[in-house]
Amino acid sequence: MAIAAQLGTVEAKNFIGGRSHETANGRPREIRDPATGELVATVMDSGAAEVDLAVRDAHRAFARWWDTPASTRGAILHEAAQAVLGKTKELSLLLTAEQGKPLAESRMEIRRFAHTLEHYAGLAKNLRGGYVPDLDEKPHRHGLILKRPLGVCAAIIPWNFPLSLLGNKLAPALVAGNTMVVKPAESTPLTSTRVIEMLHEAGLPAGVVNTVLGDGPGVGTELVRHPMVAKVGFTGSTEVGRLVMADAARSIKRVTLELGGSDPMIICDDADIDRAVSAASVGRFFNCGQACLAIKRILLFESIADEFTEKLADKVRKLTVGPGTEEGVRLGPLHSAEGRDQVEAQVGDAIERGARILVGGKRPDDAALAKGHFYSATLLADVDPASRMGTEEVFGPALPLFKVKDLDDAIARANDSIWGLGSSIWTRDLDRATKAAERIEAGYTWINSVTKIYDELPFGGFKQSGLGHEHGHEALDCYLQTKSVVVAAG
Numbered sequence: 223m224a225i226a227a228q229l230g231t232v233e234a235k236n237f238i239g240g241r242s243h244e245t246a247n248g249r250p251r252e253i254r255d256p257a258t259g260e261l262v263a264t265v266m267d268s269g270a271a272e273v274d275l276a277v278r279d280a281h282r283a284f285a286r287w288w289d290t291p292a293s294t295r296g297a298i299l300h301e302a303a304q305a306v307l308g309k310t311k312e313l314s315l316l317l318t319a320e321q322g323k324p325l326a327e328s329r330m331e332i333r334r335f336a337h338t339l340e341h342y343a344g345l346a347k348n349l350r351g352g353y354v355p356d357l358d359e360k361p362h363r364h365g366l367i368l369k370r371p372l373g374v375c376a377a378i379i380p381w382n383f384p385l386s387l388l389g390n391k392l393a394p395a396l397v398a399g400n401t402m403v404v405k406p407a408e409s410t411p412l413t414s415t416r417v418i419e420m421l422h423e424a425g426l427p428a429g430v431v432n433t434v435l436g437d438g439p440g441v442g443t444e445l446v447r448h449p450m451v452a453k454v455g456f457t458g459s460t461e462v463g464r465l466v467m468a469d470a471a472r473s474i475k476r477v478t479l480e481l482g483g484s485d486p487m488i489i490c491d492d493a494d495i496d497r498a499v500s501a502a503s504v505g506r507f508f509n510c511g512q513a514c515l516a517i518k519r520i521l522l523f524e525s526i527a528d529e530f531t532e533k534l535a536d537k538v539r540k541l542t543v544g545p546g547t548e549e550g551v552r553l554g555p556l557h558s559a560e561g562r563d564q565v566e567a568q569v570g571d572a573i574e575r576g577a578r579i580l581v582g583g584k585r586p587d588d589a590a591l592a593k594g595h596f597y598s599a600t601l602l603a604d605v606d607p608a609s610r611m612g613t614e615e616v617f618g619p620a621l622p623l624f625k626v627k628d629l630d631d632a633i634a635r636a637n638d639s640i641w642g643l644g645s646s647i648w649t650r651d652l653d654r655a656t657k658a659a660e661r662i663e664a665g666y667t668w669i670n671s672v673t674k675i676y677d678e679l680p681f682g683g684f685k686q687s688g689l690g691h692e693h694g695h696e697a698l699d700c701y702l703q704t705k706s707v708v709v710a711a712g
Contacts (some may be wrong), residue, residue: 228547229319232263235416236272236435239279240428242419245272245435251408256322256555257545257594263320265411273403274443276432280374280401281427281450288371290427294398296346302424303339306332306417313385315547317413321381321600322555322595323509324546331386331611338389341677342397345698349398357708366707371399372476373452375701376445378438378466380458381407381557382512384414390692391455391478392431398701400453401430405445408437409557438462446470447692453477453701457514460615460641460686467689476491478690481683482615483519483643485673486636488658489530490629491523493648494670499533502621503647505673507541507599510556511565511619514687515644515673518616521632522625527625531580531603534623538581544591555595556618562595565618568610572622575606582620607635615641629654637663642684646650646673680705 232253236243248266255262287295306313314328321328354365377391384406395402406414411433418433434441446454446469453476456466460481470477487505505517522530546554556562562585569583571594582600585591597619605611605622612622626632636645645664649655655669665682668674675681680694690700 226273227513228315229262232316232319233329234263234265234412234435236268236276237418237431237433238272238276238429239432240422241630243272243275248436253320253409253412255319255594256557257547257591257596259593263412265435267408267440268434268663269352269436269440270444272434272436273448274442276403276434277374277445277448277450279429279599280403280432281592283427284371284373284401286427287396287401287430290399290637292346292349292397293401295399296343297345298392298425299339299343299396302421303336303343305420305424306336306339309420311414313413314546316416318546318554320410320412321384322546322557324551324554324561327509327554328546331383333383335389338393339388339676342393342698345695346397348695348697349702363708363710366709368703368705368707369702372703373400374450374457375400375402375453376448376451377402377404378442378445378454378456378458379404379414382509382514384410387415387457387480388414388417390457390480390697394506394692394697395453395455395701396426396430400701403445403451404431404433405441406435406690408435409433411435415583435525442466443469443487447472448477449473450473455692456480463688476700478692479688480514480681480687480692481641481643482690483514483516483641483683483687484615485515485522485644485646485664486519486632486639486662487645488521488626488629488632488636488647488649489523489526490647490649490651490654491525492650494650495524495526495530495533497670498648499530499537501648501672502534503537503541505646506621507553507619510554510597512561512617515675517621517646517673519612520621521626521635521638523632524625524627527623531601531623535601538599538601543586543588543596543598545594553599553619554598555591557595559595561618562597563585565597565616565620568616569600569602569620571610572602572605572672575609577602577605577609577611577622580623607638619683629657631656637661638685643687644668644673646671
């Protein structure tokens with residue numbers, strides 16, 4: 223059965239003041255299944271008027287939400303997490319329909335969203351300031367360090383992980399006492415809108431989280447520039463991140479930017495090859511390679527390069543390509559035709575510069591997939607480091623392999639990038655692992671581990687991969703401001 227038929231009628235509207243809100247003079251936007259081109263829903267894009275309405279409503283709700291005890295805020299988030307988990311089947315189908323990823327990955331993303339809410343709900347009772355005694359002896363003075371919320375925060379969410387990346391911003395912001403206006407990606411607004419409605423059904427007061435649907439220029443820019451917005455959390459490309467940062471600078475807004483990456487994976491000559499191969503396959507081809515933290519470059523010690531390459535090629539050939547609703551599919555479509563065109567152009571440039579295709583390198587031959595944005599899982603060898611695949615972020619299922627002489631060469635190659643988001647190394651040598659962890663310029667380094675994100679650990683990029691942190695207690699600090707108070711005896 224077609225996915226649209228399974229879903230029935232799907233609607234998504236702005237959500238302002240605790241209820242759905244019609245767009246006054248909006249423009250229609252079609253949401254289509256990336257696997258089939260089938261129409262899933264039509265939504266109306268908003269603009270400056272709706273942004274202003276949502277921000278002002280969030281501003282009015284701020285005092286009430288801040289006055290709500292942190293433990294109560296956490297309890298509401300916990301209830302919301304349980305409500306979301308209870309609708310996993312419904313939400314996963316909707317997420318696959320609008321984004322394209324396999325249902326198994328959609329279910330994982332919904333659980334990840336709920337886990338993030340639960341994690342920060344558990345931290346709600348740990349919000350505290352500080353006390354400094356004996357600032358002066360006569361007259362006696364002591365100091366207090368207060369932590370207070372910022373106010374109205376904007377969240378601008380991308381299309382590749384609409385729910386989990388929403389949770390990264392929503393959970394710490396709300397626990398800290400802020401209110402929020404969310405702009406989902408224009409091509410994936412359906413699941414996010416439904417989940418935000420569920421937050422209010424679970425007890426979130428009206429106005430604490432508002433949603434405005436629309437594109438970057440019409441909604442995103444208006445949000446960033448709005449004078450009542452105190453903080454912007456943005457996940458997306460480095461190019462757009464620069465624009466967000468520049469607009470936020472007009473009124474000195476705080477920003478958290480989670481941007482692009484070209485994450486290296488180093489395979490040393492003493493690595494567990496089989497485990498590394500499995501981690502490379504998952505790390506590159508999960509979500510069809512459309513992840514900022516995906517493995518995008520493999521740096522192989524020469525002595526094990528052939529063995530690793532052969533085993534990885536065998537594994538990649540077995541990845542099943544197809545619609546995300548089909549059982550056993552491991553590689554769904556890219557999210558858009560433009561995204562597939564970009565990957566094709568990057569692979570084509572590498573081939574023109576002498577690269578060899580080991581696996582894939584083309585669209586699938588299956589005529590049943592012709593209406594979707596499919597591209598075969600692709601491995602390339604002998605890639606020129608100066609090619610587009612060597613210098614650009616590859617946001618799709620194509621992976622270049624490079625040979626390196628030793629660890630110093632691997633680290634130098636890993637750092638030869640404008641980005642510094644994630645990285646990984648496979649070795650049994652503790653000294654090698656420690657050296658890599660210290661010297662690789664990236665916010666995350668996995669040692670002998672699949673590239674998995676944890677709510678307990680802070681996540682933020684080096685260089686042009688971003689500013690600030692998500693996850694960990696550090697994310698709460700990004701949604702709080704610090705105030706010092708001096709108290710003297712009366």
